[in-house]
Amino acid sequence: MALYRKFIFVCTGSDCKKNGCKGLLKEAKDVIKLDDHKGKYKLVKTKCMDFCKTGPVVVVSNEVIKKADKMKLKMALDAHK
Template sequence: MKHSRQLVFICTGSDCKKAGSKLIKKDLKIASKQNPWKGCCKLIQTKCLDMCKSAPVAIVEDHFLKKTSTEKILDQMKKALKDQG
């Protein structure tokens, strides 16, 4: 059974950019082209999510990730994949 792709929203508002969201987006873009993430996720760049004090912010499926990192996002994506399976 084919699974739908996970949606990963990455805030690129000014505070999130200062906190490293641009680098996180770049790292996730690279990771999304490699196994096991290839074809499993869709990265979506957003404008400000109005959670500036918690920058950088991302959303994976229905989970908000505050003060996040590439590793935290990949961990949440892994959990979401297990929940789908």
């Protein structure tokens, strides 16, 4: 296990659940298993982050990704390598 990993925070509050955060969590797990991201990230489920209207919400390196999906997450991870 690497000594240093970046955290990816995925909101699992009630509004984000309605907007599909469970599917997004699965997709995020797939993304961080890709070759160039493998072992570098840790997924953390959070409670509401107060961006409910724009859920599902993901935070990567202090960047809030609203209405997150697999593509937006991939782009954010590539931008914050």
